[in-house]
Amino acid sequence: MKKKVLFTASIAKHLLRFHLPYLKWFKEEGYEVHIACEGDEEVPFTDKKWMVPFVRSPFSIGHITSFKILKGIIEREQYSLIHCHTPMASIVTRIASKDARKTGTKVVYTAHGFHFYNGAPLLNWLTYYPIEIFTSVYADAIITINKEDYERISKKGNKKTNYFLIPGIGVDNKRFNLISKDEKNKLREEKGFSQQEFIAIYAAEFISRKNHQFLIEAIADHKEELSNLKILFCGRGKLKNQMEVLVKEKNLESIVQFMGFRNDIDEIFKMSDLGISSSKQEGLPINLVEEMMCGLPILTSKGRGHNDLVIDGKSGYLFEQGNKKEFINFLKHLYDNPELREKMGENAFAVSHKFEITNSLKEMAIIYKKFI
Template sequence: MSKRKVLFVASVAEHFHAFHRPYLKWFYDSGFEVHVACRGEFIDSNVSQVWHIGFERSPLSLSHIKSLIQLKAIIDDNDYALISCHTPMASVLTRLSAIVARKKGTPLLYTAHGFHFFKGASAWSWLTYYPVEVALTYITDAIICINTEDFDLIRTKGSSDTEYFVIPGIGVDSERFKPPLSEQKISLRDALNIDKDDFVIIYAAEFIERKNHRLLIDATERLRTQMKSFTVLLAGKGVLLSEIKSYVESCGLNRQIRFAGFVTDIEKYYQASDIVVSTSKQEGLGINLVEAMMCGLPPVATIDRGHGTIIEHGVNGVLFAQDDLQALADAIFEIYSNDERRSKIAKSAIKRAAVFDIANALDAMTRIYAQFLDKDTRSS
């Protein structure tokens, strides 16, 4: 008797690397044959088949037609017990490709890692993505959200026949992300060539417009006259990296700002730091903040649906208005200059971050998977 198959779909392999390995393992351990479809190379011992699809992010790309045809052929040729799709455009194509499969009994679940339409989003985002997502609820069995703003909106406007869920993110490994002992912090700073006496601010984010790195750079320029010795670590890669490096140089901030590049051991950088910052214009949740908070860092972040899901202002972090340069600089300086407040927020941050532990997310998500697998009554 052959194993039942499941299919995970996301636009790029990095999405699976970053978020989905525990879930792929859960299916494998539960006796399923696991398939994934994405652009790029992906290797995982729990995955039997990787389908290479040339997904594009832009909703206007003509290559979507080819991806749609490829994906439909894959879904029609495999009798999947469940399909789990992620990322906007890949999920649009998956749901269109799986219309026939759903009619035959394959449950189709979409996990929204943050809708492109949200309070404060551009008219373009609302006009482009909102009507499509609402329409697609009518051919989706379940929508899973990671923040309450997305959840409240889509369940109100979407199909009443679709089931809606909100889960505590996609999970962070608290065994990997944890506060260092004082001697470990000193050792890490030595290994990373960071002065042991510096106050270290970290922002781990892709270098794209949405992450708004320039705001933190401008705040750094203001803070260099107030703070004696500090370092800003910018970790990540992206299309704007060269442009941001040039901007830092033009501001004369090469001493204060350091580019760590794309790192696979980001926990070491968090554990060597004193505070985490996010100047992002919008986040579905903000996993980088959760990781840093687990390592004992007080967070300073923009007011946003995702950040607001994680941070209670003044309790386990500080929230400031979008693009408010002075508020950002003031928040960083306050935490820098007040050891007692920094320690208090850090302790609360660790406690809050525990909610988003992978064990909690995995439990919530696998309960949903199990619910829909039970509905799949086809013979294996």
């Protein structure tokens, strides 16, 4: 009989977006691969998909239902290893696996970014921090993708649990890579942009955490000084309409363009000059890694996740959260110095190799083999 592994996450899209290489690895190692999540999407490299109604809110009584369903699955299937993802699904999974661990099942949890972090709202600390510390006892290993999370959980979590820091969940450098200037100009022509324009790209969902409003307001008073600037917002989300209204109010339609969700995001990155982000916090932002792999320097807010990627003054600049003056000064400096952009882009490209999927998968394979 084949040994079995189970991956859990709140929704199937999370597994599709981040974990296919890891599901594939287990298949190639001869394991029967199961997943538990919500969503109708088909997930490759899986033998069995269990529908579990995970709930994202920490205060929902729906967790009782998901716990009972998942506990029954775990007891029947007798997994060798369970790898859980996303905050509430991981908490439910760890508790539901308590008895299975007594009979040899190993439980691994990847934290893609704790909800408690330096500068997080007090409610986050009061809600998620004690839960994560308490449930750390129900994992054989907790894996983090940034230094802040690793240092905090390894110091405050259960002392018998193993803690690991890996270089993110990995980015495919076959899709995100360098192109020549001629290829870059060709892409711009195809997508309706000129060679003279200075293109800054922000690929992010329109939610409060991503803080698009900061960028719009920061640019508003300096548009005359940045006549060739184009800021491209790629993504969708509940605040998109609100941001479109704000752009009109600030008369920035000639500078800010809303590109929507893009299947050609790699080409958008490759034709750009600069990657930007004003996000209030991240686990480890994949969009910035992808941009770095395309040779873009990065201008981003200081904070968890960003600090792990950008070498300030070498591969880009880090500005203080909410500091519009500092952001604009860095933007102007990069706008006026193409040679500096090129050099920083080269440095960013060099740093990005650390976050390739092959490196992340290699480190995860070592962790997996430690427990199975």
